Amino acid sequence: MPLRLSRSQAKARTRKRLLTAAGEVFAEQGFAGASVDEIASRAGHTVGAVYSHFTGKDDLFLALFDEHAAHPLDGVGEIPSQCEDDETAFAAFGDYLAGVADRHTAWSTLEMEFLRYALTRPELLDRLAARWWAPRTAVARLVAPRCAAHDPAAVATAIIGLFEGLVTQRRVDRAAVPSELFAEALRWLMAGLARTPGRARADTP
Amino acid sequence: MPLRLSRSQAKARTRKRLLTAAGEVFAEQGFAGASVDEIASRAGHTVGAVYSHFTGKDDLFLALFDEHAAHPLDGVGEIPSQCEDDETAFAAFGDYLAGVADRHTAWSTLEMEFLRYALTRPELLDRLAARWWAPRTAVARLVAPRCAAHDPAAVATAIIGLFEGLVTQRRVDRAAVPSELFAEALRWLMAGLARTPGRARADTP
DNA sequence: GTCTATAGCCGGATAGAC
DNA sequence: GTCTATCCGGCTATAGAC
Structure with a gap:
């Protein structure tokens, strides 16, 4: 396997990090209390990354909803x-x-x-x-x-x-x-x- | 008992209405999602009434916490x-x-x-x-x-x-x-x- | 695909009229 | 004590550089 990640791998990795961070922040602050900026920075990115993967805060939350880990x-x-x-x-x-x-x-x-x-x-x-x-x-x-x-x-x-x-x-x-x-x-x-x-x-x- | 409420009675009544409305809105929207304006208007008042009874949103929430109805x-x-x-x-x-x-x-x-x-x-x-x-x-x-x-x-x-x-x-x-x-x-x-x-x-x- | 900068809005809090 | 008007900060979302 390559040491460098392919474009799609890097993209998937970013998406995963964003979702993980989103899970933490939404759990701590609630949907309304969470800021997109904090989610992004906790994932090691900026808001731009969020809006390139999701259409907005709602979409991010819904994606998290769908991919949330099993009980x-x-x-x-x-x-x-x-x-x-x-x-x-x-x-x-x-x-x-x-x-x-x-x-x-x-x-x-x-x-x-x-x-x-x-x-x-x-x-x-x-x-x-x-x-x-x-x-x-x-x-x-x-x-x-x-x-x-x-x-x-x-x-x-x-x-x-x-x-x-x-x-x-x-x-x-x-x-x-x-x-x-x-x-x-x-x-x-x-x-x-x-x-x-x-x-x-x-x-x- | 008087038909007209005394000043202190009216004040207490306003406070109670604010707390009741706050309980509803906080339950529906969460603390961060609730707006002071909506709480006030649902109680039949405006933001001014809230800030005359409480020092702010946090104080209102804490007062509600203390006076919340029993289990x-x-x-x-x-x-x-x-x-x-x-x-x-x-x-x-x-x-x-x-x-x-x-x-x-x-x-x-x-x-x-x-x-x-x-x-x-x-x-x-x-x-x-x-x-x-x-x-x-x-x-x-x-x-x-x-x-x-x-x-x-x-x-x-x-x-x-x-x-x-x-x-x-x-x-x-x-x-x-x-x-x-x-x-x-x-x-x-x-x-x-x-x-x-x-x-x-x-x-x- | 991601960052920086910024537009535009919303909401908490305050000031002053009544 | 309550209302109206306003200020100000923070947030979502977008535009454009790289």
């Missing part, structure tokens, strides 16, 4: 392959949540900003909803064997909600949400599934 | 008094969460904005953390009898996290989070408490 819980399906036993698998899952929690902070902040932006643009809400299906599906697949009569998708939604809700509280008060609580709360939820009657189904005799 | 879950302690049985009490709690969920949207959005604002001002984070203790305590008191060996405060944290996380997901995708899920997930969590060993305590033989 940390998307890859959760690979956990149980490492251990056969269900109990240890869920313990591993709980530890995984606790480990991801703090790193997850930036992701969730930016996603909150996407949410605000999308709230006044219904067609974007749909795209956000579509993106949020991936982690739900991954978690649902993981927990399906232990969902008893319950809908795995509903259980996954609850787990993700619990996770995100704990992450938010932890940002405000680390002491109130010790990292062990992620695994502990998950255990409570999973243990309760077996003890609880499933939904009544119309097609069940 | 909907603060008053949750009054629920069980209406029914003796534990099961029906928690069913009532679940229904309460579902009922509050959609109305809660504006509250949680504004609180998210407080969070962002506070993230770069550590002393504010403490005040936010202090405010979030009230609902935790109220919920902890309610669920304490059913927490088995677990810390009621931790259980309350999990319940509130679950609630907030579901509310957020519901804003993006109502179909993914049907209102029954609030009560259902709560039931899973509570049922799991009894089935799960409590924390090892150093002072327990």
